[in-house]
Amino acid sequence: MAQYLILIYEDESAWDSADPDTFGRLMADHQRFGAANSDALRGGDALQPTTTATSVRREPSGQVTITDGPFAETKEALGGYYVIEAADLDEALALAKQVPAPFGGVEVRPVQTFD
Amino acid sequence: MNAEVEAAVAEAHRREWGFVLAATLRVTREIDLAEECVQDAYARALSTWGERGVPAKPGAWLTTVARRRAIDLQRRRATQHRALPLLVEPTLAGESGDSEVGEIPDERLRLICTCCHPAIAPQAQVALTLRLVCGLTTHEVARAFLVSEPTMAARITRAKKKIAAAHIPYRVPPIAELPDRVDAVLTVVHLIFTTGHTAPAGTELIRRDLIERSRDLTQMLRALLPDNADVAGLLALILLTDARRPARINDAGELVLLADQDRRHWDRDAISEGAALVRQALRRRPPGRFALMAAIAAVHAEAPDWDATDWREIVGLYDLLVATWPSPVVALNRAVAVGLADGPQAGLTELGELETDPRIATYPYLAAARADFLSRLGCHYEARLAYQEALHLTENTTERDYLTRRLSELAR
Numbered sequence: 461m462a463q464y465l466i467l468i469y470e471d472e473s474a475w476d477s478a479d480p481d482t483f484g485r486l487m488a489d490h491q492r493f494g495a496a497n498s499d500a501l502r503g504g505d506a507l508q509p510t511t512t513a514t515s516v517r518r519e520p521s522g523q524v525t526i527t528d529g530p531f532a533e534t535k536e537a538l539g540g541y542y543v544i545e546a547a548d549l550d551e552a553l554a555l556a557k558q559v560p561a562p563f564g565g566v567e568v569r570p571v572q573t574f575d
Numbered sequence: 576m577n578a579e580v581e582a583a584v585a586e587a588h589r590r591e592w593g594f595v596l597a598a599t600l601r602v603t604r605e606i607d608l609a610e611e612c613v614q615d616a617y618a619r620a621l622s623t624w625g626e627r628g629v630p631a632k633p634g635a636w637l638t639t640v641a642r643r644r645a646i647d648l649q650r651r652r653a654t655q656h657r658a659l660p661l662l663v664e665p666t667l668a669g670e671s672g673d674s675e676v677g678e679i680p681d682e683r684l685r686l687i688c689t690c691c692h693p694a695i696a697p698q699a700q701v702a703l704t705l706r707l708v709c710g711l712t713t714h715e716v717a718r719a720f721l722v723s724e725p726t727m728a729a730r731i732t733r734a735k736k737k738i739a740a741a742h743i744p745y746r747v748p749p750i751a752e753l754p755d756r757v758d759a760v761l762t763v764v765h766l767i768f769t770t771g772h773t774a775p776a777g778t779e780l781i782r783r784d785l786i787e788r789s790r791d792l793t794q795m796l797r798a799l800l801p802d803n804a805d806v807a808g809l810l811a812l813i814l815l816t817d818a819r820r821p822a823r824i825n826d827a828g829e830l831v832l833l834a835d836q837d838r839r840h841w842d843r844d845a846i847s848e849g850a851a852l853v854r855q856a857l858r859r860r861p862p863g864r865f866a867l868m869a870a871i872a873a874v875h876a877e878a879p880d881w882d883a884t885d886w887r888e889i890v891g892l893y894d895l896l897v898a899t900w901p902s903p904v905v906a907l908n909r910a911v912a913v914g915l916a917d918g919p920q921a922g923l924t925e926l927g928e929l930e931t932d933p934r935i936a937t938y939p940y941l942a943a944a945r946a947d948f949l950s951r952l953g954c955h956y957e958a959r960l961a962y963q964e965a966l967h968l969t970e971n972t973t974e975r976d977y978l979t980r981r982l983s984e985l986a987r
Contacts, residue, residue, distance in 0.1 A: 553694070
């Protein structure tokens with residue numbers, strides 16, 4: 461078995477402007493996804509929007525710069541993630557297809573192991 | 576004796592590489608290690624076969640030697656700290672990978688489906704298949720794709736790393752998923768066919784082994800998916816195109832173009848089988864690219880000679896093909912057909928539009944087509960320059976000889 465991180469990238473403005481019904485339906489979709497795949501799920505959370513992000517970068521000189529905002533400004537931003545366990549990529553992709561992400565999509569990344 | 580052994584090893588390389596590698600992969604579950612062991616087995620074949628003679632089943636001999644080497648290396652490495660991820664074989668949990676060679680007919684299909692997994696970039700899928708299934712060198716694969724060797728080497732390395740790190744499963748996809756994966760596999764098989772039809776480099780124009788490999792793979796896919804129009808189209812294309820093989824080289828070993836071929840030597844059985852498949856493939860609307868290419872080949876197959884070819888029909892089919900599959904090589908073939916339908920000047924105009932496309936600017940057939948139209952127009956000086964350019968870009972010896980002959984005819 462291997463672990464994968466499913467990163468959910470969506471348009472934040474679409475979430476901001478979603479009406480309460482849409483918001484409620486999406487939360488329910490995520491709960492259903494979690495309940496249906498509880499065996500494979502190892503973790504997962506929604507993130508606060510990128511307006512709350514703070515980036516920290518150490519320059520070669522040793523100077524640490526702290527800036528307001530995410531590491532990269534993109535239209536679709538990381539808004540949540542799941543950690544899953546799967547036998548192989550096909551199984552991971554089958555799960556990824558079920559992740560609700562109507563305002564964008566998801567990226568599947570294998571977790572690196574050091575043994 | 577040495578020459579005989581070398582020929583046997585070369586033959587086994589062409590015919591058995593994919594099978595030996597696929598069988599070794601089941602032991603190593605690591606692509607690089609499997610390739611290393613298979614290469615090693617071929618190197619040993621050169622010396623051992625020289626001493627003890629060529630074995631009755633070279634593929635089985637090579638597989639045994641490659642697998643033994645793999646087990647040996649793995650034992651030696653077992654004690655070492657290692658973090659290399661292994662290939663995942665979901666259906667093989669109970670197997671040790673020691674099954675008899677020849678028992679598993681889809682061994683290469685398993686390998687090709689892994690190479691053509693949708694999580695791998697399309698260009699890398701084809702590259703990986705030519706390298707792993709057909710045993711082509713990185714240089715040959717680079718030539719087939721019109722890219723530089725370092726670019727191709729990087730592409731192959733990246734794809735191999737992804738297969739291992741992301742745990743792309745090493746298996747034939749379940750029947751339900753198979754149709755979705757078919758287009759990628761067919762694209763790859765078609766590339767193998769075209770590489771065999773006109774080898775990108777070397778002394779042989781035709782690599783029969785690659786043609787036969789691509790035909791075998793297509794027939795296997797057809798058995799799995801009898802109603803798939805694209806599979807039927809590709810098989811038709813391979814049969815109709817390869818039917819001309821006996822007429823493509825004359826007794827002196829020289830290249831004979833379609834225009835000059837003795838059509839009595841064409842394989843009529845292959846043509847009628849291909850023509851029946853074209854009809855099946857064209858029933859799907861809109862027709863797929865392989866069905867269209869096969870239809871073009873069928874127009875040639877039905878023409879009694881070059882001059883009687885229905886070029887209007889061919890240009891019409893190329894128009895549909897360019898719309899379905901906008902590749903620069905298809906556009907080049909269409910431009911040539913326009914030149915044959917409407918005259919060399921019209922052909923040159925079409926070719927001129929392609930010359931600014933960096934993907935095809937160094938493609939030898941572009942210069943060769945220009946040379947041909949220029950010589951028909953009587954522009955012998957310009958035609959010679961174009962033939963020289965084509966000669967400069969071609970690495971296939973048989974094609975070089977043909978271009979040299981044309982050049983000397985113009986010099987007279």
